[in-house]
Amino acid sequence: MPLDDGSLLEVKDLSVSFDGFQVINDLSFNVGKEEIRVIIGPNGAGKTTVLDLICGRTKATGGSIRFAGKELTRLKEYDIVRAGVGRKFQTPSVYEDLNVFENLEISYPHGRSVFESLLFRRSAAVIERIHEVAEMIFLQDQLDRKASELSHGQKQWLEIGMLLIQDPALLMLDEPVAGMTVSERRRTADLLQSITKSRSVLVIEHDMGFVEQIAHKVTVLHRGQILSEGSMESVKNDPKVVEVYLGH
Numbered sequence: 001m002p003l004d005d006g007s008l009l010e011v012k013d014l015s016v017s018f019d020g021f022q023v024i025n026d027l028s029f030n031v032g033k034e035e036i037r038v039i040i041g042p043n044g045a046g047k048t049t050v051l052d053l054i055c056g057r058t059k060a061t062g063g064s065i066r067f068a069g070k071e072l073t074r075l076k077e078y079d080i081v082r083a084g085v086g087r088k089f090q091t092p093s094v095y096e097d098l099n100v101f102e103n104l105e106i107s108y109p110h111g112r113s114v115f116e117s118l119l120f121r122r123s124a125a126v127i128e129r130i131h132e133v134a135e136m137i138f139l140q141d142q143l144d145r146k147a148s149e150l151s152h153g154q155k156q157w158l159e160i161g162m163l164l165i166q167d168p169a170l171l172m173l174d175e176p177v178a179g180m181t182v183s184e185r186r187r188t189a190d191l192l193q194s195i196t197k198s199r200s201v202l203v204i205e206h207d208m209g210f211v212e213q214i215a216h217k218v219t220v221l222h223r224g225q226i227l228s229e230g231s232m233e234s235v236k237n238d239p240k241v242v243e244v245y246l247g248h
Contacts, residue, residue: 008033008200009054009170014063016053023049024224026063031170036192036201038211040235041221042245047204048090050221051172054202055087056080068169086168090175092155096148100139100158103147104130107162129165136194137161138187153177153184157191164195171195172202177210189213208236208246220245 007030014027024046031037039047052058054065056077065072072080081087095103108126134140137157142150147158156176163171176192177185185207192201192214205211211218211232218235220228222245228238235241 010066012064016061034196036214036216038203038215039219045221046224084169086163087172092159094147094158099146101143107165109166133161133165153180170200174204
């Protein structure tokens with residue numbers, strides 16, 4: 001269930017330090033249901049660390065992360081995934097020797113136990129779901145093709161599909177269009193717009209043209225704190241943002 005104010009994710013007073021260096025400092029923001037939130041900022045601003053904290057890869061030294069009413073800071077990574085949070089890293093991580101169908105199939109949620117996984121069968125429902133996701137990620141005609149033969153952009157789509165098939169309520173993407181062609185970036189924007197009809201998306205991105213295409217709201221980070229927040233139009237005209245980020 002969303003939080004009382006309609007938010008799916010609430011980050012409040014979040015902090016983390018590494019070897020005495022404060023990377024994230026009292027950070028607070030909310031992500032609404034069916035919202036595309038984009039985090040931008042200069043290198044070293046703490047953007048990827050925010051995703052690491054939400055997915056449990058890094059543990060906070062202070063503050064709270066509440067997702068659908070559940071506190072995440074006390075959970076293990078796999079429990080956060082089960083709660084409905086999916087994470088894609090910068091570099092595509094697919095099974096190169098498997099074809100597209102098999103990559104999607106192996107990502108299908110089999111249950112929580114080893115026994116349930118062993119009993120997994122390729123049912124009609126599984127096949128239908130794989131075809132449904134493959135069509136969403138523009139790979140319906142590539143199901144028999146090995147992942148190693150896909151273009152870089154297609155591998156990015158496949159990894160997004162491997163997350164989508166798990167049906168997360170929040171999808172977190174770290175620079176999803178890095179290395180893509182102009183056409184692939186445009187199709188990725190269409191993909192993200194379509195999947196927010198039933199889920200929220202949190203994106204880190206440097207491509208400002210892409211951000212303008214997809215963002216419902218933009219959060220600008222600088223030195224682990226929010227420098228500005230709002231529509232892309234408002235943040236790109238914020239003198240502070242121009243000085244520390246867009247101006248360079």
